[in-house]
Amino acid sequence: MARRSSALVLLSLIFLGCALSSREPGLTVGWEDDGLFAPRIGSLELFGISGLEAEDVWLVQGKLNQKALAGVFARNPAESVVKRRVPAFVRVFEEEILVRPTVRLEAAELYSVVALGTGLLTVVETRGDQGRILSRLGSAGLPRNGVATYCVMERGVPLEGALEEPLESEDCDAPLGGRIRVHRGVGTQRIFSDSCVQFELMGGEEDYFLPPRKVFGVELDPAPIALTSPESAALSTFACGEESCLVVRGSVLESVVSPDLSFLEARAPGRVLRAFAQNAPLRLGPLEPDLNYATALVFDWAGTIFEVSSVQSAGPGAAVFVLNEVLANPSGPEPQQEWVEILNAGNVAASLSGYRLKDSGGETVLPDVFLSPGEFGVVVRADWSADPRVDAVPVATAVRIVVDQIGRGGLRNDGEMLELLDPDGRLVSLVPAIATKPGKSVARIDPLAPDLPESFSLEEPTPGSPNQEAVRD
Numbered sequence: 001m002a003r004r005s006s007a008l009v010l011l012s013l014i015f016l017g018c019a020l021s022s023r024e025p026g027l028t029v030g031w032e033d034d035g036l037f038a039p040r041i042g043s044l045e046l047f048g049i050s051g052l053e054a055e056d057v058w059l060v061q062g063k064l065n066q067k068a069l070a071g072v073f074a075r076n077p078a079e080s081v082v083k084r085r086v087p088a089f090v091r092v093f094e095e096e097i098l099v100r101p102t103v104r105l106e107a108a109e110l111y112s113v114v115a116l117g118t119g120l121l122t123v124v125e126t127r128g129d130q131g132r133i134l135s136r137l138g139s140a141g142l143p144r145n146g147v148a149t150y151c152v153m154e155r156g157v158p159l160e161g162a163l164e165e166p167l168e169s170e171d172c173d174a175p176l177g178g179r180i181r182v183h184r185g186v187g188t189q190r191i192f193s194d195s196c197v198q199f200e201l202m203g204g205e206e207d208y209f210l211p212p213r214k215v216f217g218v219e220l221d222p223a224p225i226a227l228t229s230p231e232s233a234a235l236s237t238f239a240c241g242e243e244s245c246l247v248v249r250g251s252v253l254e255s256v257v258s259p260d261l262s263f264l265e266a267r268a269p270g271r272v273l274r275a276f277a278q279n280a281p282l283r284l285g286p287l288e289p290d291l292n293y294a295t296a297l298v299f300d301w302a303g304t305i306f307e308v309s310s311v312q313s314a315g316p317g318a319a320v321f322v323l324n325e326v327l328a329n330p331s332g333p334e335p336q337q338e339w340v341e342i343l344n345a346g347n348v349a350a351s352l353s354g355y356r357l358k359d360s361g362g363e364t365v366l367p368d369v370f371l372s373p374g375e376f377g378v379v380v381r382a383d384w385s386a387d388p389r390v391d392a393v394p395v396a397t398a399v400r401i402v403v404d405q406i407g408r409g410g411l412r413n414d415g416e417m418l419e420l421l422d423p424d425g426r427l428v429s430l431v432p433a434i435a436t437k438p439g440k441s442v443a444r445i446d447p448l449a450p451d452l453p454e455s456f457s458l459e460e461p462t463p464g465s466p467n468q469e470a471v472r473d
Contacts, residue, residue: 044099044113046121052092056116059086059099063110063123073119086111089210089224097121100210102224104133134197134220136211146227148211150220151196182215201227319350323420323429324376325443327461328411329436332390335410339394340379340418341463342401344371345447352377352401354423360416361408369401376464377401391439391461398464431456443467 061084064072071078089100099113105126113121134150181200185193197215209225322345330337340357344350353368357379364379371377377399384402386393394400411418415433422428430451434442441461449455459468 044097044122044124046097046099046113048095049097049121050095052097052115052118054090054092054097056118057090057092057097057099057121058114058116059088059101060084060112060114061086061106061109062112064112064114064120069114069119072114072116075116077116100213100222102210102222104219104222134215134218136221136223136225146201148199148201148209148225149196150199150211150215152218180209182212184216317347319344319348319371319373320346320448321350321352321355321371321420321428322444322447323418323431324447325441325459325462325467326411326418326431327391327441327463329413329438329440330391331439332385332387334413335406336381336383336385337391338381338406338411339384339463340406342371342377342379342420343447344373344375344377347373349373349375355428356421357406358419358421359407359411363421364403364406366401366403369399371399375399378463379403379406381405392463394464434458 058072058077058081060081064081068078068081071081086105087102089098089102091098105111107126109126110123111126112123115121134152136148136150181202183198183200184190185196185198199209199211201209207227209227211220211222211225213220213222322343323340324343325341327337327339330339342352349370349372351368351370352366355366357364357366366379369377376394376397378394379401380403382402382404407418413436415435417433418431419427420429431442431444432451432453434453434456436442437458439461440458442456443459443462444467445455445457462468
């Protein structure tokens with residue numbers, strides 16, 4: 001049922017990353033490690049199939065039952081199928097289909113390849129072992145003709161094999177999105193050749209880059225990389241991935257292995273803008289308008305900095321609103337004396353009109369109040385009292401933002417999440433649910449620290465001014 005009976009489905013593995021295997025027919029998928037770029041999942045190439053559109057071909061985790069397949073055949077897949085759909089790159093040729101996952105698949109798991117309006121094409125099973133993985137360093141995008149760097153993140157875990165000369169391929173136009181040259185190690189000195197590889201992009205007309213699935217016996221993070229032109233790479237803040245980052249005037253430094261970036265502050269006194277070592281996405285800045293920022297890498301535990309690899313413009317600038325401090329448990333009466341501090345951590349003035357504060361009780365729409373770069377705004381109720389004998393009051397330079405109420409009936413003392421949403425409903429900043437103490441505020445340790453509990457501490461309130469040094473009670 002729901003299978004195209006007239007189609008001859010032959011399955012083989014192709015080794016993406018320049019060295020392609022021969023097209024041996026067969027319905028058994030073996031996850032061989034054959035050649036320099038052997039994919040673990042084995043990007044699937046299905047032969048003898050025509051008349052399908054790429055957007056109709058799905059890779060789904062698990063084996064589908066007859067009811068689920070009926071929904072696929074009717075182009076009305078069940079919600080359970082939609083939730084199990086695996087992100088994948090799909091390309092349809094004249095009588096063959098290429099399916100390549102862009103996320104790492106689970107080990108020893110069944111996966112179904114289906115086509116809307118057609119049904120089940122095949123079911124495959126992944127290997128039982130997970131193996132090591134080369135993680136990509138840097139942000140999600142990459143300028144054309146840039147360099148993508150992948151490293152084994154565990155210390156003392158060397159790569160296997162050897163590569164004396166750079167490997168260049170003319171066979172990577174599809175599906176990689178462009179030709180590449182592969183190097184062991186990083187930078188012109190090829191340091192860390194036992195744990196890192198770099199792919200030098202060499203043109204191509206596509207707007208993406210798909211890395212090889214495996215190199216030197218280690219899998220690569222299969223996520224695609226968006227390619228941008230220098231003009232479209234302008235940033236007002238530099239968004240990092242899961243690695244630690246540091247922004248310095250004139251350069252952007254990405255930390256790979258060091259859990260502590262304090263040594264870099266000593267190396268670049270007066271130039272460090274922000275430094276964090278959180279295992280979470282980071283927002284860094286503000287970057288100075290129209291200033292070029294060069295990208296370098298920091299690899300060793302001593303903080304050695306080397307190899308400027310790309311340049312991006314900071315662009316015209318932007319406002320970055322941050323929930324910086326919250327007083328949910330004032331010494332004075334509640335909810336009248338509660339307040340929320342918002343900081344413009346960007347480099348452009350902007351209005352809070354249409355922005356909303358959201359907690360478990362409801363939303364508060366903010367008025368048309370402008371905050372300049374570096375300026376603090378304090379959201380208070382109309383019946384709030386500026387009595388320093390009870391609670392700290394905002395400094396004279398703070399912008400007072402008056403609303404009827406904050407949330408529904410005030411903020412909870414036992415901790416609740418507070419979000420700042422932009423006029424389109426997108427999350428801009430949040431304060432996690434953190435239990436408070438009387439008279440203590442929940443303060444962000446740094447305006448651009450990530451929205452994680454460890455980025456906040458209980459402090460003496462400082463409305464309208466920078467927070468105190470983080471000391472968790």
